Amino acid sequence: MSEPVGFSRNFPPSLSAWLEWSVVLGLAAMCAWITLCLGGYLAQTLVVTSWMLAALALLGGLIFLTRPQPLNWAALLPVPFLIYALGSVVLLAPAKWLAWREWLLWFQMWIVFVLTLHFGRTRRQTWVMVATFVGLGMAGVGMAAYQRYADPKWIMLGRTQASQFFGRSAGMFGIPNSLAGLLELMVPACLTLMFSRTTTAVGKVLCGWLAALFVFAVVLTGSRGGWIGLGGALMLWPLLAGREWKRKLGGAVLILFLAAAGVWALYRFSEPARERIQPFIEGKFEASRPVMWRTAVKIWQDYPWLGSGAASYNVVFDQYRPKHFNTEPDWTHNDYLNTLSDYGGAGFVLWAGAGAWLLIQGWRAVQRARRETTPSADTFALAKWKLGLLLGLIAFALHLGVDFHTKIPALAFAAAVAMALVLRDEPALRSLSHINWRRAFGVLFVTAPLALVALIGSPLYRAEALRFAARREIDRYAAKGQGDPKVIIPRSLQNFEDATQIYPTHGQAWADLSYATAQSWHVTPNADLKALGQQAEAAADRAVALCAVNAEFWVRRGVALDMQARRTDAEACFKRAVMLAPNSPAWHYYYAYHLSVRTGRRDDALRAVETCLALDPSFSAGVALHQQLTSRR
Structure with missing residues (x-):
């Protein structure tokens, strides 16, 4: 179909090329940024990422609208x-x-797929993307080695690695399995190019060196899923690349032998690897x-x-x-x-x-x-x-x-x-050449990402960043006694209030606001317990209205009602919580504590706390309450 006058013919080619280079460089920068920020899962990282991706989608939409080109129908799948x-x-x-946070990730993943599918297809532009991920892989290798041999507690953004991952390397991620997931995408390409007849001698050496580095880092992650996934894919290599069945089967057997030899060497000479392999040998998965x-x-x-x-x-x-x-x-x-x-x-x-x-x-x-x-x-x-x-x-x-x-x-x-x-x-895929398809993609990319980020994504991420940081601080104090509650509680209250104002339908933020409001009674001189209970109840009511199947939200409401001496109403909330989460020890403890302060309900409280301890004998608050109840008895 012919193009309408003025649709693309008068658009300067140099400006179109500049826009495309902007998309390529922006995608590379965005991928590097999000990877180096613990894989991009933290909400404060997503605030920046979402706006970066919306801007890139806007540029891509302008190219769709102004430059005639066939669309790749793989984008529709x-x-x-x-x-x-x-x-x-x-x-x-x-x-x-x-749900919105997850859907936005699906949508953003699709945006990245469509932009990479259509733009930056020249050799130089492709090298930009490839070099970005190779650089990230090398950075991951360096960080993995540092974590393994120098400081096992170090991870990105000034955080401390969880003790459960000591001895395993996570690179720029918080989880070792994630580093393995990134590297397993790149190892096979390095190996296939190394064994390609068209690759120069220098290229073979470089590809082999990169493959060795990346496999080394995958080993340091201790990710058994990564080892199995990479090994399984490499076993398919000769089956997909060979032309004769004898060669295919021979190659698969050879790779299986090499993988087995590598696992044996790790088991024999590496104590951390032995700890990861031994349970499989003993059948203890x-x-x-x-x-x-x-x-x-x-x-x-x-x-x-x-x-x-x-x-x-x-x-x-x-x-x-x-x-x-x-x-x-x-x-x-x-x-x-x-x-x-x-x-x-x-x-x-x-x-x-x-x-x-x-x-x-x-x-x-x-x-x-x-x-x-x-x-x-x-x-x-x-x-x-x-x-x-x-x-x-x-x-x-x-x-x-x-x-x-x-x-x-x-x-x-x-x-x-x-x-x-x-x-x-692929020529067979680049077949959607009708102008209406390009217009549809252009309008979608110009409007939808910006609208979604402005109306949903950015407020949600900002609210979650405030909420997560505040709740993390309170939990650290509750679990380890870190910090001064007279500072932590008021600051957390402010963060929770800001979060609920920024994104009013964030149920967890309302529940955390109720929790912090109840806790503020302990650090507020001459506090009005009933008034604080009413404030906590209002926040808990919003949380329950937004997600009535969350047991924690009912517990927050029960605590708020207890603060107002509305014992019967509070008990109904605690019963609702243990009905929604019958095997969660924490909510049985809250119910037991509620019963323990009611006249004539000590036996009921004892049964509730015994249920808590039957589910988790190490639940320290439950142990203390049980001792208190039995000593009184």
Whole structure:
């Protein structure tokens, strides 16, 4: 179809090229920024990232509107799931502030995929993106070595590594498995190029050196899921690259032998690696993940078609929590089961189907490059390069079976970039040339990201940043006695109030405001207990109205009612909490404490605290209350 007069013919080519370079450099900077900020999960990081990505989408939209070019229809494959997930956010999600945050990540991942798919396709521009991720990988290797051999407590942004990860390297991430997830995307490409006949001697040495460094860092992570995912993908390498079945099977056996030899060497000579491998030898597999997986299956069985709602796994987990399992999971540690439980069978088919179809198209891209490219072709057009990226994505997909990489923005964006690099030059995919498609994409990219960030994303991230920092400070004081409560409580109260004003539908912020208001009685001279209770009740009421299935919110309301001496109403709240979370020791403790101050209810309180201790014998507050009740008796 001919272009309308003035639509693109009068647009200066130099300005179009400048806009495209701005998109490429901006994407590279954004990916580097978000990766180096603990993978980009912290809300304060997402405030910056969301505006950066909205600005890049605006530039991309202008190019769509002003420069005639065919669109790659692979960009449409994730759209049905995005629409379905948006419906889940609006209609089903029990905690919409969590659901919006997850949906925005899906949407941003798609934006990165579409921008990389269509822009920066020249050799120099592609090198910018590739060099960015190679640089990030090398930075990860250096940080991993420092954490392993110098300071195991160090991580980015001045934070201290969790003790459970001592001896394992996380690089620029907070979790070692995430570093393995980033590096496993790049190792296969380095290896395939190293063994490519078209790669120069210098290139072979460089690729081999990078592959060795990245594998070394993957070993330092101690990520068994990363080892299995990378090993499984590399075993597929000869099966996909070979032309004769004898060579294919021989290559797979050789890689299996090398992997086994490597695992044996690690077990023999590395104490940290031995600690990670020994449980598998003894048949003692990790206890927590199977529990979370079984819970996800139970949730899915109760909500088979539509799921329990976007980002609802951790919200409804308390209703399914097994006895004596006191870990607080954010996700299932299995992205497939997480999607199945949250979005049901319909959502899973759309999500997994889009991913599988993209991988199939990636394999077709490898086959086409093998048929059509010549040894003199550009590196990024070679079948070996595309096969390496595809193998990295397969390793990533295998690793998703035991982790939550799609919930970490830096990893989600890295996977989107890798997939786009495989598919961007496919002639069969670049077939949407009708001007209305370009206009639709242009209008969408110019308006939707900016509107979503301004109206939802930025306020949500800012509110969560304030809330998270304040709650973290209070919890540190409660658990370890760190800080002065006369300083912490008033400051936290202010942060919680600001968070609820910035994003009024953030249920957890309202619950935390109720919690801090109740705690302020201890640090406020001549405080009016009843008045503070009324303020705490008002905040808790907002929290309960926003998410009535959260047991903590009912506990906050019960505490606020107790402060007003409304014992009967408070007891109903505590009963509601233990009904929603029957196997959570903390809420049984709160109920027991409530009963302990009521006349004639000591026996009931004793039974409640004994339930708490039966679920968690080490619950210190429960132990103290039990001793108090039995000594009085």
